[in-house]
Amino acid sequence: MSVLVVTGTGTEIGKTVSTAAVAAAALARGRSVAVLKPAQTGVAEGEPGDAAEVARLAGAVTLLELARYPEPLAPATAARRAGRPPVRPHEVAEAAEKLAAEHDLVLVEGAGGLLVRFDETGATLADAARLLGAPVLVVAHAGLGTLNATTLTTEALRVRGLECPGVVIGSWPAAADLASRCNVADLPDSSGVPLLGAIPQGAPALPPADFRTQAPGWLAPRLDGSWDAVRLAA
């Protein structure tokens, strides 16, 4: 798995923080990591974007952003309103392949959820993943509502012939409620893919050194970690 595309069930779900955890776990194994954010929206020039946040938390990763649009909108809309060219799936695929030639792992973070449009033709992150033949990791909420949103996303991946290695819970509450605890078993059942990790609530506020040390404990062996879902449900 040299290129891993990271999507979520929506925006602000924890894709960036989960990407940082996956990067940290890979780095801890001695793997080189690059992070590609094809379209960064809602961030002004010169301000740190998602890729910079991954580097802050995870450490020494190569960062690449293909385009930045200041308005916090879907990339296609933000590009159109900015009067700038959109990011095309083939550009994402080419950039990721180039990074993959020089790194052990390339993480590609989408914008919002899977079917958010990148250009006026309706191209999405799924098209880039298909060009790359890359698996797509889904980041999801822990609690009520996540079964539907996660299952819609994994179904959309399956319909498109894309591989989904599993789901990571973007923020696992310190005191998990009933729905969250039930979802540990129900999410894999409903979505048809395994749970591959849970990032504890508060993780991005940890000192980065602690984030890096702890990250492998939040992720399953498939993502270079040592986590086991059984512990969550306990």
Ligand SMILES: Nc1ncnc2c1ncn2[C@@H]1O[C@H](COP(=O)(O)OP(=O)(O)OP(=O)(O)O)[C@@H](O)[C@H]1O
């Ligand atoms: N485990 C967590 N505990 C506490 N806060 C979190 C956690 N994960 C993410 N957050 C916070 O929630 C917000 C959204 O997280 P993040 O930026 O990772 O989401 P995203 O899905 O990448 O969003 P976007 O769609 O904007 O790229 C951020 O302020 C982040 O610091």
Ligand SMILES: [Mg+2]
């Ligand atoms: Mg993000």
